[in-house]
Amino acid sequence: MIKLVNSEQIRSLEKSLVDKISPEWSLTLMEVAGSGLAEIAREYKEPYLIVCGKGNNAGDGLVAARYLNNLGSKVFVFLTSNEDEFSHDAKVNFNMIKGKIPCLKIQDEKDNNFFNALNNSNTVIDCLLGTGTNKKLSSFYEWIINSINDSKKTVIACDIPTGVDPDTGRINSKAIKANLTVTFGYPKAGLMIYPGKKHAGIVRVVDIGLPDISTNQYLLDDKFLIENLPKRPDDSNKGTFGKTLLVCGSKKYPGAALLSGKAAAAIGSGLTALASTEEVFQQITAVTPEITHVDFNLSSILEESMKSNVLVIGPGLTAEPEIEKLVKDLITKANIPIVLDADGINVLKEEKDIIKQAKKEIILTPHPKEFARFLGKNIDEILNNKLELTKSTAKELSCTVVLKGPATIISHKDETVYISPFSNAALAKGGTGDVLSGFIGGLIAQGLKPPLAACVGVYLHGKTAELITRDKTVFSLLPQDLISYLPSAIKNILCK
Structure with a gap:
C-alpha cells in the first residue's frame, strides 16, 4: 500500500525536520523539491512557462527555473505578486535568479506579455498555490487558471494543482487541469480522490528526504x-x-x-x-x-x-x-x-x-x-x-x-x-x-x-x-x- 497524507501532516513533518536540524533546512527541502521538479520537467518540451504565486510552492518553482536555465533550457517566469510579498524561502530563491531569467509580474487580465509567453511556451509549470491554501480563489487567480487550461499546453502542477483541495480532492471554484503532478515527500490524498484526481493527471512523487510517517490513509496497490x-x-x-x-x-x-x-x-x-x-x-x-x-x-x-x-x-x-x-x-x-x-x-x-x-x-x-x-x-x-x-x-x-x-x-x-x-x-x-x-x-x-x-x-x-x-x-x-x-x-x- 502507498501512504497518503493530508496538508497538516506534511506541514508538521517538514516543521519537525527543520526544528530538529536547523532553520535553514527549509531551504534545503525547497532545493531538493525544485530540482526534482526540474528533472521531471526536462522530459517535456521547452520553452517552459513557470507561473508563481508568493508562497513556498512558488519557491519550488523558482528553484526549478534556476535548474532548467542552468541546463540551457528556455524559461519564462511570471509572478502574481511583488517580490516583497514572497515567503522568506521563495524570496531567497527569487534573488538567485533575478536578472538572469526573465521574471515579469502579471499585471491584469489584458497582459500581453503573459499571453505571448503562454502562446510561445510548450510546457506550463503551475506553482501558484500549494498545499497550504484550500480557500476560494480570487477572480484574478481564476482568470489565470482559465487562461492556462484554455491554452491546451502541457501542464505540470507543482505538488498539487492550484484549486484542488489537497486533503479531499474537492474543487472550490476553478482548478488547474494538469497532465502531470509532481508531488513531494508523500502523495496527498486529494490527488487520488475525484474530482482532484481528474485534475492531477499522472502523479509522480519526488523523495525530498522526509522521515517515515504514521498515517491512516492509503492507496491500494x-x-x-x-x-x-x-x-x-x-x-x-x-x-x-x-x-x-x-x-x-x-x-x-x-x-x-x-x-x-x-x-x-x-x-x-x-x-x-x-x-x-x-x-x-x-x-x-x-x-x-x-x-x-x-x-x-x-x-x-x-x-x-x-x-x-x-x-x-x-x-x-x-x-x-x-x-x-x-x-x-x-x-x-x-x-x-x-x-x-x-x-x-x-x-x-x-x-x-x-x-x-x-x-x-x-x-x-x-x-x-x-x-x-x-x-x-x-x-x-x-x-x-x-x-x-x-x-x-x-x-x-x-x-x-x-x-x-x-x-x-x-x-x-x-x-x-x-x-x-x-x-x-x-x-x-x-x-x-x-x-x-x-x-x-x-x-x-x-x-x-x-x-x-x-x-x-x-x-x-x-x-x-x-x-x-x-x-x-x-x-x-x-x-x-x-x-x-x-x-x-x-x-x-x-x-x-
Missing part, C-alpha cells in the same frame, strides 16, 4: 493484494473456504442474485447458498448449479446462517415493506458478518442506527445516490464531501463503508481509509455492484476480516475491469465479464 489474498492450502476441502449465504433477487431483478452468487463462488467461497423466491432460484439454477437454495423466510435464513460465514443482503431485493422487515430482522439476529448492498441499504434510510445493533461486523456498499438517500442528503453533498462523509458514517455506525465509484473509498470504523487506484467508465453499468458484493462476501467466507475483504474485493473488481477494457473497450464490459475475467486478473498480479 498490487503488493497489498498479493499479501492479502486468502491462502489456498493443497490439503483443504470445500469446508475450509467457508459458506456465503445470499439474500438477493426478486421477480423484477433475478439477475442480481445470479451475479452476486456466481461472484462469491468464482472468488473462492467453498459453498454458496441463495435465499430467494422459488421463481428466482429456478431461473438461476439452470446456469449456476453450484448455488444451493434456501427458503425465503426469516427462520430458514437464520437457520442456514448458523452454517454460514457471511450474509450478503440486498442485490435485486426491492424495497417492499416485507423486505424491509426481513432485512432489519437479519441485521439484529444473524450472528455472522453482513454485506449490505442496494435495497439492503435503501430500506434502512429511516432507521440507519439499527446497524449498531448487529452482532457482527457490517459492510455497506452504496453508490453515491444510495449513500445520499441513506444519509438524507442530496447527491452534490455526497460528491463534494465523499471522504468526510464516508469516514464519519463508518465511525458513527461502527461499520465499514465502501463508497463505490471512480477511486472507490473504503472507510473503517476506526477512520482508516483506503482508496482504490481504479477509475473505469466501463463499470458504470447496472450489475457491476452486485458482482462486487459477491466478491466481498466470498472473501469473508474464506476467512478474511470484513474490512480487509472489502479492500481486496474492491481492488480485484477494479483490476479485473481494467483487464477487460483492454479487450472489450469501456463500452462493452458486461457485469458477468468481471466473473469470467477474474482468474486472469489474479494471475496477472501474482505473476508480476
Whole structure:
C-alpha cells in the first residue's frame, strides 16, 4: 500500500525536520523539491512557462527555473505578486535568479506579455498555490487558471494543482487541469480522490528526504493484494473456504442474485447458498448449479446462517415493506458478518442506527445516490464531501463503508481509509455492484476480516475491469465479464 497524507501532516513533518536540524533546512527541502521538479520537467518540451504565486510552492518553482536555465533550457517566469510579498524561502530563491531569467509580474487580465509567453511556451509549470491554501480563489487567480487550461499546453502542477483541495480532492471554484503532478515527500490524498484526481493527471512523487510517517490513509496497490489474498492450502476441502449465504433477487431483478452468487463462488467461497423466491432460484439454477437454495423466510435464513460465514443482503431485493422487515430482522439476529448492498441499504434510510445493533461486523456498499438517500442528503453533498462523509458514517455506525465509484473509498470504523487506484467508465453499468458484493462476501467466507475483504474485493473488481477494457473497450464490459475475467486478473498480479 502507498501512504497518503493530508496538508497538516506534511506541514508538521517538514516543521519537525527543520526544528530538529536547523532553520535553514527549509531551504534545503525547497532545493531538493525544485530540482526534482526540474528533472521531471526536462522530459517535456521547452520553452517552459513557470507561473508563481508568493508562497513556498512558488519557491519550488523558482528553484526549478534556476535548474532548467542552468541546463540551457528556455524559461519564462511570471509572478502574481511583488517580490516583497514572497515567503522568506521563495524570496531567497527569487534573488538567485533575478536578472538572469526573465521574471515579469502579471499585471491584469489584458497582459500581453503573459499571453505571448503562454502562446510561445510548450510546457506550463503551475506553482501558484500549494498545499497550504484550500480557500476560494480570487477572480484574478481564476482568470489565470482559465487562461492556462484554455491554452491546451502541457501542464505540470507543482505538488498539487492550484484549486484542488489537497486533503479531499474537492474543487472550490476553478482548478488547474494538469497532465502531470509532481508531488513531494508523500502523495496527498486529494490527488487520488475525484474530482482532484481528474485534475492531477499522472502523479509522480519526488523523495525530498522526509522521515517515515504514521498515517491512516492509503492507496491500494498490487503488493497489498498479493499479501492479502486468502491462502489456498493443497490439503483443504470445500469446508475450509467457508459458506456465503445470499439474500438477493426478486421477480423484477433475478439477475442480481445470479451475479452476486456466481461472484462469491468464482472468488473462492467453498459453498454458496441463495435465499430467494422459488421463481428466482429456478431461473438461476439452470446456469449456476453450484448455488444451493434456501427458503425465503426469516427462520430458514437464520437457520442456514448458523452454517454460514457471511450474509450478503440486498442485490435485486426491492424495497417492499416485507423486505424491509426481513432485512432489519437479519441485521439484529444473524450472528455472522453482513454485506449490505442496494435495497439492503435503501430500506434502512429511516432507521440507519439499527446497524449498531448487529452482532457482527457490517459492510455497506452504496453508490453515491444510495449513500445520499441513506444519509438524507442530496447527491452534490455526497460528491463534494465523499471522504468526510464516508469516514464519519463508518465511525458513527461502527461499520465499514465502501463508497463505490471512480477511486472507490473504503472507510473503517476506526477512520482508516483506503482508496482504490481504479477509475473505469466501463463499470458504470447496472450489475457491476452486485458482482462486487459477491466478491466481498466470498472473501469473508474464506476467512478474511470484513474490512480487509472489502479492500481486496474492491481492488480485484477494479483490476479485473481494467483487464477487460483492454479487450472489450469501456463500452462493452458486461457485469458477468468481471466473473469470467477474474482468474486472469489474479494471475496477472501474482505473476508480476
